[in-house]
Amino acid sequence: MENLKNIWKPELYRIQVEAPAPKRVICENCPDRPEFYGKEYHGVMGHKEATLLLEGEPNGAFLIRKGNEYNDFYTLTWRFDDKIHHYKLYYDGTHYIKDKRYDTIYDLVADGLITCHMELKAHHILEMINSRASYTESPYVTLNRRKLNTLTKMQQSSNKSSPIISKTEHRTEEAVSKIDLPSPDENPLLTMKYSKPHNFKVHTFKGLNWCELCANFLWGFTAQGVKCEDCGFIAHSKCSERVPNHCVPDLKKLRGVFGIDLTTLLNAHSSTLPFVVKKCVTEIEARGMDSEGIYRVSGFADEIEALKMAFDRDGEAADLSVYSNINVVAGALKLYLRLLPVPLITYEVHPKLVQAIQMKTTVVQVSMLRECLDLLPPAHFNCLQYMVQHLHRVSQHASENKMSAHNLSTVFAPTLVATPPAISDLAAEIRALQTLIEHCALIYHQQH
CATH class of the missing domain: 1.10.555.10 (Rho GTPase activation protein)
Structure with a gap:
């Protein structure tokens, strides 16, 4: 059991905890405030004036403004790493950045601060995740090795009563054999007859979750990673690109x-x-x-x-x-x-x-x-x-x-x-x- 002792890696979690928290800089009287912003909206304001407002504030302080009256977009100005940054904002019914969506601007800022903090403080870990994650040493295989062995034996027993193998099955076995993984004794999934790709979808996780491939924390507050809708495998988006086609839907009930x-x-x-x-x-x-x-x-x-x-x-x-x-x-x-x-x-x-x-x-x-x-x-x-x-x-x-x-x-x-x-x-x-x-x-x- 000792090999399970340090299966999860806490470094990214500890770094996220140290990220600055959002602090709204309030404007009480703003007659043209959009309905999707609150008192953090300061109306028409240039970047110099916004910078002065945030100079004495802690990292994480932010406000929303309109650069000039002719702009058809709004700007987020925040203080991070003791510098002032400006970002264009997008809203189509919900606030969004690429594939991440947020119910409130506060949530967007909180998630953005964590992302920037990670890029600043954890870039060495993120680079390592992208280059070294091993499926055979992953928490998923480690935690479920006995279950996978049991599932394999059940399948082998089933195969004995059904010896005919289709051409598709032959191709699948050939494809599996090309994956750079240990022998079937070490990795029971390799003895399975069928190869099925995971059905990964971008997912927002509640609570704290860890990638089942690299064992590192899924940081952020929204769209932290992906989840297979068939078997429940959880991973960083980048890590999911290296997970072999070993989705077994029955394992959803066995996690x-x-x-x-x-x-x-x-x-x-x-x-x-x-x-x-x-x-x-x-x-x-x-x-x-x-x-x-x-x-x-x-x-x-x-x-x-x-x-x-x-x-x-x-x-x-x-x-x-x-x-x-x-x-x-x-x-x-x-x-x-x-x-x-x-x-x-x-x-x-x-x-x-x-x-x-x-x-x-x-x-x-x-x-x-x-x-x-x-x-x-x-x-x-x-x-x-x-x-x-x-x-x-x-x-x-x-x-x-x-x-x-x-x-x-x-x-x-x-x-x-x-x-x-x-x-x-x-x-x-x-x-x-x-x-x-x-x-x-x-x-x-x-x-x-």
Whole structure:
């Protein structure tokens, strides 16, 4: 399972978070304001006057103007990278830039600022994405290898009863063999008889999503990438050009719940907690609290993978009682949490968490940890609270299970806390999580 540990790449997500936020520069009295602009519209104004208005404003400040009374278009003027920029605007019922459409001018500016910020700060990553993405090492193949193997065996079984192969099938196999990919043993999709191109369409994703080819974040607020309407494969537009013709529509139902952003998943399921977490915690508390080394002792990898498939296939109906080894259930829970693209304690909160645990007294640490938790997205806050309170209950059985708060923190810190790749010593993160577990009643007291 270790090869799945760092499957998602967070760098672009962290860079997007640092992008400047839009700030409207308001004009209260403007009699000829178009109906599709608000108080950010300043009427007829030259670029020099607009530049002066934005000089003292932060990056992200913007206004809308008409360059002169004869123009049949409007101009966006904004401050970015400590410079003033001017852009022609387009509106035909919705605001748009090329194939991206926006309900409001604020949305357009927010997305534009992120795009410019990415081009400025992440150009080296974007260039790497365009040249190095490998399908066989992609999250899609990695996460779904077992499912694809199962699908392949089903197809091979079906082929035995139907030995006649059409000319089209022969051509397809020949085309597949020309793709520069590993052997069928390494890439189960290659053993499939039919080659079908993906039905990619430009898509606006809700919540946070990652490209299933290159594993990098889909940045921006609208039209962040493409999605196959037949199998659900998600990718950057550029990455989609390098995805082989291996669309299997049945996989739409098999994409499951592992490796999906927490907020996105919970919104899709109209839930406050992921059912994987609830079911595993319930099972562990029912029959694993006195199991020596719970969460530290590994379950069998094949059984953990089978349980993962059961969750993906059966959802909340997955039967955990068939796994007599409770370490398999614990392993599946850890795997789910490890595969979250953004860990429960997010990249933004991580430095504040480290700062809090470096305070000299427990009272101050607890107070600052409370403030850290308030900065988490609601989905992360609720799930972390559920897990911390569970781990506290597990630690109360340490005389039997040998898993103290410190031992549990050592196991879970790499999974629950988002840390930059350069950090290898997790001593501060372990101490912070240990404090959360030991003082959870006090820390979550008066929390919403």
